Amino acid sequence: MTEPEATEPEEPAEPAERHYPSTIGGAFYIGILVATAAGIVIVYRSHDWQLGVRVIAGALFAAGLLRLVLPQRDAGMLAVRSRLIDVTVLVVVGGALFFLAGNIPDQ
Secondary structure, three states, rough: OOOHHHHHHHOOOOOOOOOOOOOOHHHHHHHHHHHHHHHHHHHOOOOOOOHHHHHHHHHHHHHHHHHHHHHHHHHHOOOOOOHHHHHHHHHHHHHHHHHHHHHOOOO
């Protein structure tokens, strides 16, 4: 009988240096988040909540447009599902917010 050869455990390779965001879609995603946060701040801080909701709706429209035109490999975190579903959801929710902001009376 022969004894199994003892092997030394391999050291894990150092991860490659990564730059964030790694895709152009990731940069756009951060821009969409900033615009949405700005809309939320406008809603919270001002008396014109409709403007803040419209800013959020515009950010969602922009996200839908970017998801439509960017290739899958460059879409980054804008790509969650298939392109058709992503674009449809973003545009419908953005449109609903825009519609509601314009049609709910100021109280």
